[in-house]
Amino acid sequence: MKFGILVSEGPYTHQSSDSAYQFAKAALEKGHDIYRIFFYHDGVNNGTRLTTPPQDDRNIVARWSEMAEKYNIDLVVCVAAAQRRGIADPEEAKRNGKDADNIAPGFRISGLGQLIEAGIQCDRLVTFGE
Amino acid sequence: MLHTVNKSPFEKNSFETCLRFAKDGSAILLFEDGVYAALQGTKFAPVVEEAMKSKTIYALGPDLAARGVSDKVLEGVKVVDYGGFVDLVAENGPVESWL
Amino acid sequence: MEDEMMEEGGVIKKFMYINRTAPYGTIYALEALEVVLIGAAFEQDVSMVFIDDGIYQLKKDQDTDGIEMKNFSKTYRALEMYDVEKLYVDKQSLEERGLTEDDLLVDVEIKTTDELTALMEEQDVVLSF
Numbered sequence: 001m002k003f004g005i006l007v008s009e010g011p012y013t014h015q016s017s018d019s020a021y022q023f024a025k026a027a028l029e030k031g032h033d034i035y036r037i038f039f040y041h042d043g044v045n046n047g048t049r050l051t052t053p054p055q056d057d058r059n060i061v062a063r064w065s066e067m068a069e070k071y072n073i074d075l076v077v078c079v080a081a082a083q084r085r086g087i088a089d090p091e092e093a094k095r096n097g098k099d100a101d102n103i104a105p106g107f108r109i110s111g112l113g114q115l116i117e118a119g120i121q122c123d124r125l126v127t128f129g130e
Numbered sequence: 131m132l133h134t135v136n137k138s139p140f141e142k143n144s145f146e147t148c149l150r151f152a153k154d155g156s157a158i159l160l161f162e163d164g165v166y167a168a169l170q171g172t173k174f175a176p177v178v179e180e181a182m183k184s185k186t187i188y189a190l191g192p193d194l195a196a197r198g199v200s201d202k203v204l205e206g207v208k209v210v211d212y213g214g215f216v217d218l219v220a221e222n223g224p225v226e227s228w229l
Numbered sequence: 230m231e232d233e234m235m236e237e238g239g240v241i242k243k244f245m246y247i248n249r250t251a252p253y254g255t256i257y258a259l260e261a262l263e264v265v266l267i268g269a270a271f272e273q274d275v276s277m278v279f280i281d282d283g284i285y286q287l288k289k290d291q292d293t294d295g296i297e298m299k300n301f302s303k304t305y306r307a308l309e310m311y312d313v314e315k316l317y318v319d320k321q322s323l324e325e326r327g328l329t330e331d332d333l334l335v336d337v338e339i340k341t342t343d344e345l346t347a348l349m350e351e352q353d354v355v356l357s358f
Contacts, residue, residue, distance in 0.1 A: 016136075113270065127229070129357070130137070
């Protein structure tokens with residue numbers, strides 16, 4: 001089956017990102033396809049490379065980046081939500097006159113259309129949020 | 131349809147609203163803080179027991195264990211792991227998440 | 230029917246957007262609306278359902294001057310222009326909050342629990358905010 005996942009909350013504050021990750025991992029282990037993971041609302045904060053979590057706890061952002069690389073998963077951060085919350089890639093930073101970008105490896109910034117498209121293309125769309 | 135509830139019934143009305151809209155024959159998965167709805171001896175236990183007559187209720191094992199309540203699950207609630215969560219999604223059709 | 234089916238790719242799915250949060254206290258109402266507006270371009274079969282505090286998103290006379298937040302309530306009236314016409318309001322949620330259809334800023338269909346349950350069962354994709 002082809003799964004789409006919507007992550008609506010940021011790392012650590014809510015369990016949403018963790019639950020989404022564990023779900024995605026289990027789905028991949030069962031041989032399913034993860035078409036796209038879309039990060040919306042505060043979920044865009046999963047896409048910053050500037051987190052420094054405590055050493056004795058999971059590194060949520062790095063975990064997503066590693067999963068994306070290992071399984072070639074499309075991690076998409078919503079551009080409008082990202083702009084509101086200060087998540088930018090080099091192009092967005094330049095376009096909006098910012099002096100830095102902070103997107104984590106494996107994530108890309110794109111429009112809300114990518115969420116709708118995932119809904120259209122996937123067999124199942126699962127939301128993790130508050 | 132698979133319904134999911136991830137918030138405690140003591141915190142939000144998401145579980146209550148989910149039960150109102152879940153058709154007979156639905157599957158409902160409680161996970162994250164939603165697992166607190168699956169426990170014995172709470173004020174929600176009668177509601178859950180009644181719901182189980184017409185719907186199947188599941189609780190996510192890892193979330194029960196994390197919260198130290200694995201041994202307090204209501205009889206009839208089926209405990210699944212993340213693999214089971216994936217199977218529930220695959221087998222039950224569109225997912226309706228009650229946040 | 231043929232016209233509706235022959236879009237790019239040809240797939241038309243039933244998308245339901247479930248709104249259960251009040252406006253302004255959190256961003257979910259506003260950002261949910263943004264999904265619906267962008268999603269309109271994909272010409273799917275869209276409905277929006279307002280349940281629990283989601284009802285308050287449609288309350289007339291919102292004035293945000295004092296809280297200095299953007300008043301996005303008139304956007305609900307623009308939905309029609311985007312061919313999003315199926316706005317369903319849960320009767321029980323409305324009554325629990327002491328509101329009637331007259332309190333709402335846009336034309337909606339008031340639905341009972343059973344009617345909404347049946348509608349939900351028809352959907353291909355359900356998005357919750």
